[in-house]
Amino acid sequence: MTTLTAAAPAPRVHLTRWLLRLHRPALYVWAGLVLALAALLLVLHGPLTDAAADAWRRYDACTDWQRCRYDQNAIVRYKDWYNYATLAAAAVPFLVAAWAGGLFGRELESGTARLAWTQSSTPVRWLAFRLAVPAAAVAAGTALLVWLHHLAWTAGNGRIDTAKQWYDVWTFHTNGPTLVALALCGLAAGALTGLLSRRTLPALGLGLVLTGAVWTGLQLLLPRLWPTRTSTGEAFDALPNSSWTVWESPRGTVPAGDYHPASHYWPLQLTSTALLLAVTALLTLGCFLALRRLTGKTTAR
Template sequence: MTTLTAPAPAPRAHLTRWLLRLHRPTLYVWAGLLLAAAVLLLLLRGPLADAAADAWRQYDSCTDWRRCTYDQNAILRYKDWYNYATLAVAAVPFLTAAWAGGAFGKELESGTAKLAWTQSSTPVRWLAVRLAVPAAAVAAGTALLVWLHHLAWAAGDDRIDTAKQWYDVWTFHTNGPTLPALALCGLAAGALTGLLSRRTLPALGLGLLLTGAVWTAVQLLLPRLWPTRTSTGKAFFALPNSSWTVRTGKHAEVPYGDYHPASHYWPLQLTTTALLLAVTALLTLGCFLALRRLTGKTTA
């Protein structure tokens, strides 16, 4: 462990500008991805959803199947592009984790970080800026994608028979604040693995694995983060299609099911977001502890 002599603190604005210049190619790629995803989501909200809805109306109004005509391609086109867009938006936290792990690991592996600590910034300020600036960009960009995705999903809800339900695993997260929270978690996870491994490729892979582990744990806990309702007997078979059935069984030959109605959407979103932000805070604390172990006691 090496104790560094603290340099004269550089202004935060200077550190931010230098960081933006350093990662300018990444910013261009991020902006390009945001633009492409936004265009696709707007198409899904507008002409693609309208065409699929019209095709389903034609299909549902058919009385003579020998003469029934409807635009099947419009239905399939909407379904395919919706899935592509949803998976692309859902991948943001994992891309963030990979980038953060690689970026932190590269700076420590190449010695760029130590050079900055001795010439322009203290280690704590270096880490704070490298977490805060990407966090702002990731949170803002992901929130925009989530908003546009929710608009695209709402345009097909109740109009397109094959539209995803609110509880579909990918749709649920890409429609609400859980995704920006998971993206911030991925950023902290990647930064922590970079600080611990101090190598580019291992940090990139470990950041992905850690984010994947958090995602898996959230999926297992999600149905239990808000109390379910229980329906028994004949009422169990009359649940609305928008209900998320999480468990079924029989007790004394009477069927029962635990489920979340559509009104539980926001309670589940908010409790999951709070959990992810708590994990993000712990990972961020781990980053600063790892930095302290790496550099020794330094001034902020």
């Protein structure tokens, strides 16, 4: 009995190794993408931010514009590379959705999945490992990018006049755990569309569309995920630049508005992350229900 108990985890270990070997090219591409973006964010955090901050310091100190000298190229270079790095990180959930949709759609279209169900594992175990192993890699890599992006943004905040505010749509997500949750949501969305369509290209496209729909819905709900503050009259005109105004009174009326101060950053991050994880859980449940419909009672084994 002791021997049987010790040997029980072996199939899981074997299946994990098999998955890693099977998807080694995708793993290499993912690692290369993460390392390239990490290197860019480190350079952005250090030399690019320091050069741009020094240029802005010289610019703000100028009194004689005929003799004013500052490195305008450093300012433009920081802005460009910050945008490149931010948009590349924000694209990760969509890349994951496309990959997952293509993967599941191809394996069902080619019959590889059914062959695995009859030879190596049950459908439920096959799906569980197909989701768990990529999810671990996606979560780890995306979390690293989020941490480095937040460091880079923090280094420029308050030092560079044109630095993005915390509520900028791309900066907000790449600066916090919402990007990790959205990447996991993209993985589940791609898997679901692959199981439903059972074809490579349609699953790839539908995975992108579904992830985009989730992202759009989050943008619409985000300002309402945490109670706003209201300011009127002179107090509204004196709001700091770091405040995110989500509603303003019409022109010609008393100035008033609802806004999120900078202190609402983490409450908004955590509530949006929780919402995305709930959607991810529903999509994952949908994957298993779709698998059960596809295979019938074999999923119960």
